[in-house]
Amino acid sequence: MSTLEHPETPFLALDPHRVDTNVRRLRRHLDRLGVALRPHVKTAKSLDVAALVDGGAKGPITVSTLAEAEAFAAAGYRDILYAVGIAPQKLGRVRALRDRGVDLVVLLDSVEQASAAGVPALIEIDCDGHRGGVAAGDPVLVDIARALEHRGGEVRGVLTHAGESYFADGDEQLRAAAQHERAVAVRAAQALRAAGFAAPMVSVGSTPTAHFATDLTGVSEVRAGNFVFFDLVMAGIGVCTHADLALSVVVTVIGHRPDKGWIMTDGGWMATSRDRGTGRQRVDQAYGLVCDLDGTPYDDLLMADASQEHGILALRPGSTAKLPDLPVGARVRILPIHACATAAQHDRYHVLDPGSRALTAEWPRVRGW
Numbered sequence: 001m002s003t004l005e006h007p008e009t010p011f012l013a014l015d016p017h018r019v020d021t022n023v024r025r026l027r028r029h030l031d032r033l034g035v036a037l038r039p040h041v042k043t044a045k046s047l048d049v050a051a052l053v054d055g056g057a058k059g060p061i062t063v064s065t066l067a068e069a070e071a072f073a074a075a076g077y078r079d080i081l082y083a084v085g086i087a088p089q090k091l092g093r094v095r096a097l098r099d100r101g102v103d104l105v106v107l108l109d110s111v112e113q114a115s116a117a118g119v120p121a122l123i124e125i126d127c128d129g130h131r132g133g134v135a136a137g138d139p140v141l142v143d144i145a146r147a148l149e150h151r152g153g154e155v156r157g158v159l160t161h162a163g164e165s166y167f168a169d170g171d172e173q174l175r176a177a178a179q180h181e182r183a184v185a186v187r188a189a190q191a192l193r194a195a196g197f198a199a200p201m202v203s204v205g206s207t208p209t210a211h212f213a214t215d216l217t218g219v220s221e222v223r224a225g226n227f228v229f230f231d232l233v234m235a236g237i238g239v240c241t242h243a244d245l246a247l248s249v250v251v252t253v254i255g256h257r258p259d260k261g262w263i264m265t266d267g268g269w270m271a272t273s274r275d276r277g278t279g280r281q282r283v284d285q286a287y288g289l290v291c292d293l294d295g296t297p298y299d300d301l302l303m304a305d306a307s308q309e310h311g312i313l314a315l316r317p318g319s320t321a322k323l324p325d326l327p328v329g330a331r332v333r334i335l336p337i338h339a340c341a342t343a344a345q346h347d348r349y350h351v352l353d354p355g356s357r358a359l360t361a362e363w364p365r366v367r368g369w
């Protein structure tokens, strides 16, 4: 049997027990609020992880690429939301999936896109200035809906994503972001209904707001993706603890620079990604927190810097901890800053037997667009 000592490093280790715990936590919360989950598969991009999320039911999912839509459709998923604004050139692939019986719904926020679409769509609403979308009270919302129906499309409803919740600080701000996300989405759906559109779908969500919502009246579904793995950004804003993180990158020590207090590894940003999402948080975790092979963090040891295929481990600035004795050839695990970005650097997961160093399976990831 393979163990964490065997595969060539760097590689991605996945703890399915933690995924299961993370999934149960969000499902329990959403069940209490009486709202359906439409998991975003962009984080794991894995049929095997999706099966942990929905117990094999192949229920509704959100995707971020048509490659994900095609892979999940081929595996039997039939209710798919493509939650990135539609480029008209991609409509051929959308129609091909719809012709095969997949209810693939697209996202748009302009009259131009609506006029080209000819397929069911959600209209993207901007709730916090994070990215695209139209304001809930903007009359263009109804213009978009009319353009969509005029060209044979169908107004399924509205979608908003509180992306700024990633920068929230503390429970109160997180609860406020969730409350605002809901209120904006419901207001936009009401505007469409007042103009004569059924707009049955009111889709909200991000991992922070999904967890901190206290009332989802009027919302039909919650999209969250990161919640399956969590990461140091999520721990930094208080959505999870380090013990919830399901992913780590296993790397090998390849040298030392005692003069600088560095331990060098074979895992650079190609293995962890260049994401520095904790750089704006109160506690910066640089490129990741370093753990031993059993997953216990070393005192104050960070992956402090990265080049393409080199990682530099060093103590957190100001730390009085002692640099651990890690000889050349020793392996350590790096907890990711941003799980979606770290996982995207790899083509598979090495699946851990929880509580041991044994690896029980390899799960492939969907790649490309």
Ligand SMILES: Cc1ncc(COP(=O)(O)O)c(C=O)c1O
Pocket (backbone or CB within 6 Å): 040, 043, 062, 083, 084, 161, 205, 206, 207, 208, 223, 224, 225, 226, 227
């Ligand atoms: C449109 C949309 N919905 C949902 C999500 C899921 O958010 P999270 O990864 O915080 O769970 C994302 C993530 O970027 C998104 O872009």
